Amino acid sequence: MQDELEVPEETETPSPEPISLPPPEPVLNFKEEDIPNILKLKFGFPSFRKGQKEAITKVIQGKPTLFISPTGSGKSLCYQLPAYLLGGVTLVVSPLISLMIDQLNHLPPFLPGAHIDFNMSSSKQSRILRDAKDGKIRVLYISPERLVDPKFLTEFESYSLPISLLCIDEAHCLSQWSHNFRPSYLRISGLLSGDKKDQHQSISHRIKINRILAITATATKITTQTICNELGIAQEDIVDSNTMRDNLNLLVVENSDRDAYLTQLLYQYAGQSVIIYVNYKKSADVLTEYLKSKGISKIEAYHAGKDNVDRKRIQDAFLKNEVTTIVATVAFGLGIDKPDIRLIIHYHLPRSIENYVQEIGRAGRDGKDSACYVLLNKEDYYTLRSLAYADVVDRFTIKSLLMSVFGRLENGDYERKKKSGFVKLLPISLIENELDMNESLIRTVLTWLESYGLINLLNDQQTSCQLGFYGCDPKELKSKNKLINALLPQSKKKNGQYIFDIYAVSTKLNCSIQEIITELKLLEQDKNIKYTLKNKGFAFLVNSQPTNFDELIDDVYGKLSSQQQNIVDKLNSTYYYLSQSIQQKDPNSYLKQSIMDYFHTEQEELKKQIVPNESKNDSEEVIMEIMKNLYNISKDIVKTGHHIAKIFHGITTPKLDPTLWHGNNYWGKYKRLDYFWLVDLGNKVIISQ
Template sequence: MTLLHTLQQHFGFSSLRPGQQQVIDTLMAGHSAAAIFPTGSGKSLCYQLPALLLPQLTLVISPLLALMQDQLAFLSRMNIPAASIDSTQSWEESRQIMQDVREGRIKVLMISVERLKNERFRQFIGQIPISLLVVDEAHCISEWGHNFRPDYLKLPDYRRQLNIPQVLLLTATATPNVIDDMQRKFGLSRENVVITGFYRPNLHLEVIPVTEAEKMPALIEQLIEDPAQPTIVYVTLQHTAERIAERLTAAGIQAQAYHAGMDQDRRRQLQQAFMAGSVPCIVATIAFGMGVDKADIRRVIHYDLPKSIENYSQEIGRAGRDGQPSRCILLGNQAGLNVLENFVYGDTPEPDAIKALLHELQLAGEQWELMPLRLSNSTNIRLLPLKTLLVYLELNRIIEPQYSYFADYRFKFIKSREEILSRFNPERQAFLTAVFNGSPLARSWCQVNFDAIWQQDGGERKRVISALDYLHQQGLVSLESKQMIEVYRVLQNNFDLQTETSRIHDLFQQKEASEITRLAEMIGFFESDSCLSHRLAAYFADHQAPVRCGHCSVCAGQPVQLPLPKRPPLPTAEQLQHWCQGLQADSQQTLSNHTLACFLCGITTPLLNRLKAKKQPGFGQLEQQRFGEIQQLLSQFG
């Protein structure tokens, strides 16, 4: 079947867009490729069409469940056999999907990158021939990108382990440095990295300078012109989304809030209502938008500052996918800048926390087993920076990841023990008897004791899990696993503790400085006196955009300065002491200035969660202030 015939038969298109043809031709010629296209320009087709023509499975790594579900709904409409394995499914559903994959009935399987840490899944997928690995949001592999995810760094290794011949990287937001990083890590040829233009002639970019007090009236003014137009209003915090939606409703504008703190069913209903047009305006955090393929979004309004130019580009890219004129409006001031900066500062671990982790590593011997959540709590390092820190140790050849496993396995009989044993030959019956005998019953669940099974039968852990997995797949038992443990080989543990602590802390401070610079670049972009469309395209390595677009606020003769916030005066030493004294008393230890600054600025850390800091009257008292200034103040007052 030819490419064009398949394109027409399944997708109803007679031709491919610019960029799509080059990427798909590269893949069909047996090479790996990267598609760096702006949001809404058809990146997904670059794997969906080849998936139908390649002989084996196409495995897609997708960062968000909502994104997977939208892609699967589209593939289903196109009569393409596709599925995902995710945390929302029952064991019967995931068992059926794995069976369909084994028997070749599924052409596209979508998973999160975390699924590859699951030993049961790796055991399953390792037996499946795969033609193509697709990495969506591939910029997440770059440490210096705007959305670095440490687990993405392991994808080149997983690809080698699973013997996948080709890879396709997809992203809409990669700067030149990030493109180089992606290319190097996956070993792609430069000629197979396809970048299409980022310039969108139908998007009208507007920056309207407003103070905080003027923001809400300005938003209502924008919406009241045509309240039925499909619109997304982006905010930073969940409670802001709720508040703004209420205010808009009171003003007679049909609007609903959407954020990650809401029930999943409610979020799904809201997304469907927006897609259908029954809810024209969604007030959302960035939890909304990934995978929202609504062609006629006429307005994207940023009520709060976006997190970066990359985020801004991605969010406005959801407007006007039908090619019709659409407005992208920023109601801008610098009041929210401190909130964005505080997110960055809260993710930088303190030297003492890094030192405590490294000391634990030195005591581990040749193998280091860790439970991420427990280690996060014991060292006071948030989970994302903890993952990043482990990657830093990997890159410095101090540790090497081996595998992950679940500490606990338990199963429940669906068929009787006797009926299960009767299905197997005597040798397997003896092994399963040892497994069952070594798994004592507690209420209705049997807890697997690997040591007891080893002593009775010499059954290795891997064989026990394979056997239970098989019984689970056959519907004979229900198998559950929990408490993920990551295992690393310790390549060197005689490093100098202070030197390595300083090295890693320096890396985090560089990352912190890079993120703060990214925020400054974003303010510089919005305050630019040259064409916004041209500057945005150049940021993403597109140098073909017109120097003057004629449809941005700068080209309309309205460059802006974003108003600075009126911050309350800094507190006195007595106020600081009053706010901090309850927390200090509860902790029964001297808290660092960094921890106290997090507390006062309303930033949570594992230690502050453990101390139930949110219940203290001082929590978040200085959230309108800048973190660096509060830390400096604490140092002065001692």
């Protein structure tokens, strides 16, 4: 059974149009030559690290700035020192709660801070904003999902906080070309620039942001260009101090028995702090138990499947050296600042050079020599490559999704419904299964549609309602209430409860979903009913029909195809560099130079680093015959060549549940063969049937 992994033609990029920021307030009595003294007297550092002073100076001067620097190299100082000089509130966008908390814990005492995330109660959120207004909070960390929430933004604006700087941490998440693209980050850049016809509706003007700093440890050339385009950063305001630290020794080993090799390594590093990275939750648990059986003590597994209390316990034990070895997925590391980690081992192949660099950057932060091993196995490459194709969809699927978004209404209908607060809902689980697309992929497409001005995304909402009647007859209430009259005929009755689709009823009544919920609350207060909202859905306002539907389909399909290929290109580069290093006299120097080249290489050059497919053991005729058999026994599931290719690659999708295919001879049978070759062959077979 497959375990879950814990995670267009390029053209010359034009110079970015700067985001229309309000002019920055000058820093009174500021002299650039005073910065080193402030560093020593207030922050306790004798000198700046590479690039820090240049980035800080640009920020204070009011220039939108991108600072690229290795993991653990002190990027946070580049917003902390300006926060001290500028006064007011520095707003830091951060993707993970654990990262926010770690950064909060490392703020100097004269810069009190707090964090706001998407799960925080509204009362606590309001209290934090009041404290920021009163000057009790100088650095405010916020999740991207919260910052783009319209309701929060309105409340935030009402406090008129003196925002002196917006810092976007992990800025590579803005780019679809990065290893960790997040749609919520892209929405931030859209809201920063606002409507081109009315720049004063942008976040920049609404909450008076006049300085921007973007920071990241991992940005390729095309990712850097995207960040600059999205945030209006000029080329001369990129501060790139990315280097590979001399104290890290990078080694790659191919061994037929990597468990035995790993065990011997851990014996050598007994008592020292070690992180072993694996790609799957199950692998973390199994490997931990195996190593315990071999006498490795003070070892724990860490992954997203463990609850928050257990994860916090393991983190604290590792920081206190009560646990010395962690077997972890990518869930471990961000927000962990332990200077004396002596050994990083990648038991599985990293998914990208960016992941690799980020993870080895946790070793030797105290400057002492530390080792970083990759236990290379080609089977890992094929497994990860198959998983990279999980989000591949065909053009027809994109058309179906866009039809679900826009339906068949005319522009006049959209305008009327938008003015009345009409919200459209797409039930997440339902549309995932109908289209065989993952939630994250659908959310990405919706984010692009918002960036085109076609829709306005809202927070997810519940799409169905379970209704119970108490102390009254539904038929009697139906005659008195317009809402009950509309929903009862569209409800399914189950165990005395009425279940209905909120969106369908709002369409029938030509009213907003909020109006329906308000009416239900009033009926509940009168003790006539009890209701429960269920089934989360995407929620959005539709602004207008696309002017050319076919062009929009082609655009979205092209972007998704390019994004998927980008994942494969990154994986190819990773395997290529790591495998090539084994053949070098000085693998450490070769890898470090190759990594630096990778971050400064054009995307087209990276595509040339292709790991060849395995030769076919079966003839094309034999494979087609097997496909025919698969199609004939699975016609209810297998509709396209993509379904056949995904089964042969062992790829889980909303429609392809590995638990139902476990032990089946078709599942993962040809994962070493080219995915798209299998798609084409599968389509031929389906057409012939």
